[in-house]
Amino acid sequence: MSEIPQYLKEGFLSVEELKEYVELPDEDRLRQRPVAIPECPQEIPCTPCAEICPTNAVLMEHPNALPVVEYEKCIGCSLCVQICPGLAFFMVHYIGNKARVTMPHEILPVPKVGEEVILLSRVGEEVGKGKVVTVIPREKSKGDTPIITVEMPLKLAWDVRAVKVVRE
Amino acid sequence: MRLSEHPILNFERIRGKEVTIYFEGKPIKAHEGETIAMALYAAGVKTFQHSIEKHRPRGLFCAIGKCSSCLMKVNGIPNVRTCITLVEEGMQIERQKEKPMLPKTMKPPKWKEPQRIEADVVVIGGGPAGMMAAINASDAGAKVVLLDENPMLGGQLVKQTHKFFGKREQFAGVRGIKIAEILQEELKKRNVEIFLETSALMLLQNGEEKLVVGVKKNKELVEFKGKTVVVATGAMERMIPFENNDLPGVYGAGAIQTLMNTYGVKPGDRVLIVGAGNVGLILAYQLYQAGVKVEAIVEAMPKIGGYFVHAAKVRRLGIPILTRHTILRAEGNEKVERAIVAQLDEKWNVIPGTEKVFDVDVIALAVGLRPSIELLHQVGCQIKYVPELGGHVVIRDSRMETTVKGIFVAGDSAGIEEATTAMLEGKIAGIGAALIAGVASSEWLKKIEEAQKELEVFRSGPFGRKVLEGLKKVVVK
Numbered sequence: 346m347s348e349i350p351q352y353l354k355e356g357f358l359s360v361e362e363l364k365e366y367v368e369l370p371d372e373d374r375l376r377q378r379p380v381a382i383p384e385c386p387q388e389i390p391c392t393p394c395a396e397i398c399p400t401n402a403v404l405m406e407h408p409n410a411l412p413v414v415e416y417e418k419c420i421g422c423s424l425c426v427q428i429c430p431g432l433a434f435f436m437v438h439y440i441g442n443k444a445r446v447t448m449p450h451e452i453l454p455v456p457k458v459g460e461e462v463i464l465l466s467r468v469g470e471e472v473g474k475g476k477v478v479t480v481i482p483r484e485k486s487k488g489d490t491p492i493i494t495v496e497m498p499l500k501l502a503w504d505v506r507a508v509k510v511v512r513e
Numbered sequence: 514m515r516l517s518e519h520p521i522l523n524f525e526r527i528r529g530k531e532v533t534i535y536f537e538g539k540p541i542k543a544h545e546g547e548t549i550a551m552a553l554y555a556a557g558v559k560t561f562q563h564s565i566e567k568h569r570p571r572g573l574f575c576a577i578g579k580c581s582s583c584l585m586k587v588n589g590i591p592n593v594r595t596c597i598t599l600v601e602e603g604m605q606i607e608r609q610k611e612k613p614m615l616p617k618t619m620k621p622p623k624w625k626e627p628q629r630i631e632a633d634v635v636v637i638g639g640g641p642a643g644m645m646a647a648i649n650a651s652d653a654g655a656k657v658v659l660l661d662e663n664p665m666l667g668g669q670l671v672k673q674t675h676k677f678f679g680k681r682e683q684f685a686g687v688r689g690i691k692i693a694e695i696l697q698e699e700l701k702k703r704n705v706e707i708f709l710e711t712s713a714l715m716l717l718q719n720g721e722e723k724l725v726v727g728v729k730k731n732k733e734l735v736e737f738k739g740k741t742v743v744v745a746t747g748a749m750e751r752m753i754p755f756e757n758n759d760l761p762g763v764y765g766a767g768a769i770q771t772l773m774n775t776y777g778v779k780p781g782d783r784v785l786i787v788g789a790g791n792v793g794l795i796l797a798y799q800l801y802q803a804g805v806k807v808e809a810i811v812e813a814m815p816k817i818g819g820y821f822v823h824a825a826k827v828r829r830l831g832i833p834i835l836t837r838h839t840i841l842r843a844e845g846n847e848k849v850e851r852a853i854v855a856q857l858d859e860k861w862n863v864i865p866g867t868e869k870v871f872d873v874d875v876i877a878l879a880v881g882l883r884p885s886i887e888l889l890h891q892v893g894c895q896i897k898y899v900p901e902l903g904g905h906v907v908i909r910d911s912r913m914e915t916t917v918k919g920i921f922v923a924g925d926s927a928g929i930e931e932a933t934t935a936m937l938e939g940k941i942a943g944i945g946a947a948l949i950a951g952v953a954s955s956e957w958l959k960k961i962e963e964a965q966k967e968l969e970v971f972r973s974g975p976f977g978r979k980v981l982e983g984l985k986k987v988v989v990k
Binding site for chain 1: 518519520521675676677678679680681685686687688691789801802804815816817820821822823824825826827828829830831832834836933970971972973974975976977
């Protein structure tokens with residue numbers, strides 16, 4: 346029996362493990378403009394990300410292949426984040442000493458622009474606080490999923506993949 | 514308790530006029546369009562009957578009319594499947610305690626000639642496979658009639674709030690609930706006669722002619738005569754053995770989805786999910802969306818069986834997934850109050866000292882499905898046990914025709930897979946049925962080939978391997 350990858354034992358990808366499947370963009374690219382990152386390490390029959398990309402930056406050799414993003418071609422439009430049925434696409438953008446992470450958010454309440462939110466890691470741990478800078482509501486999302494962009498300390502860019510909205 | 518706010522669903526839209534039903538004499542508020550079981554559950558009634566011998570309490574299990582867990586006495590009539598029977602103003606509902614008897618004072622209804630419906634193609638089941646079969650058979654020129662025992666079309670799509678995988682032309686990126694709406698719209702555009710709340714009790718053959726004996730709303734006999742029949746009766750949830758697995762609170766994953774997503778009824782406060790396949794993972798996410806705490810997902814296998822992306826969605830919300838863990842027992846007085854789980858070693862033995870106690874009121878079983886083949890069995894189709902497809906399935910050819918000429922199969926009743934493949938199989942079976950009925954031109958063969966090709970592509974990845982192994986054993990030339 347072949348070795349079971351860690352992510353299938355645990356249900357999450359560590360950044361180190363993610364790098365085995367996806368070559369991450371370099372810092373220059375991350376500072377240029379937002380860039381889409383697929384966290385999709387498993388061959389499943391699914392192609393909407395490649396189909397919706399307006400610049401054909403998402404490559405798939407066959408419908409079961411892993412999506413590969415050509416980072417230079419990616420314009421940061423977030424359509425892949427909106428459509429991905431697995432909610433597995435994110436965008437990352439470095440600005441100064443901050444990072445902006447774009448992610449799907451299908452939980453109530455949907456935060457408002459400017460709202461402070463609790464940042465959650467890939468295993469749901471609270472790792473800090475961030476500020477919501479853009480919200481694409483469900484009705485405007487191409488995939489019926491609300492999308493939020495959250496500003497956070499740069500060092501958290503590769504840990505935070507969800508948020509919790511706490512209101513009084 | 515009823516849910517009001519939800520990130521995906523709008524329950525106010527589906528809740529009809531308020532009506533009053535009576536449970537053991539006590540009035541309960543319900544809404545038109547709700548089934549009896551859902552209304553009772555929303556009012557806090559979670560024990561539906563007691564077992565005949567040992568008088569153990571019984572709750573819901575499948576909530577789609579396939580098991581006998583929710584049978585109750587309704588207006589004096591015993592053994593009514595309350596999970597698929599709609600509420601009506603003034604209904605009297607009682608629990609069954611002893612072996613139920615028909616009331617002696619009641620007269621049987623007067624015999625009258627049953628309603629007789631004739632069609633080229635009769636489709637049994639209005640889920641993704643059945644709806645696609647009906648749409649495509651109709652397009653190919655057939656007069657089609659479709660029956661389903663549930664009060665609404667869509668099968669299990671009506672509770673799938675997640676977006677589907679596949680290609681966009683196969684509805685990838687679209688939520689299951691939306692796909693159900695789209696297919697229903699397509700059916701409406703065509704001249705397909707639809708019978709809801711109509712159970713298919715028998716599938717018979719008389720020479721070339723097929724007869725489906727149906728019962729509408731538990732009492733009216735309806736006969737469907739067809740040149741061909743497509744059986745798309747779906748699947749039934751599996752149960753696994755553990756102590757107290759019959760306590761109210763131990764539910765099939767699908768039953769919880771029916772409560773929460775179809776009818777907006779909160780299933781409980783704290784849930785343990787057994788099984789980390791796609792159903793268990795998706796259920797965990799849906800529970801979180803409905804504001805229910807998921808304590809953990811336990812999975813006896815050493816790895817997550819469903820898509821990783823579904824697992825990642827729930828992990829980042831803080832829901833633990835414990836692989837190599839199993840449930841040992843449920844505990845509680847007349848209902849689930851605790852679940853005891855433990856770790857397994859490589860030989861599947863419980864590791865002493867690893868027991869964990871979860872204070873939960875619901876234990877969700879997401880441990881697989883088995884195809885519903887009863888009608889196919891009855892009409893004499895050849896059956897084979899194929900574990901890769903979920904159990905006993907029928908032998909068929911590449912156009913989904915079984916060993917009984919003119920009887921077709923599609924979707925989960927042909928082998929457990931998923932809605933995308935069910936829709937493609939439905940398309941193939943629907944066209945195939947129209948061809949055998951002699952109403953479709955041979956040009957439709959091309960459409961069948963296209964769908965076969967799409968199925969092949971969809972199944973070509975690692976997740977399709979097991980299904981392909983299974984299909985080798987049942988698909989004949």
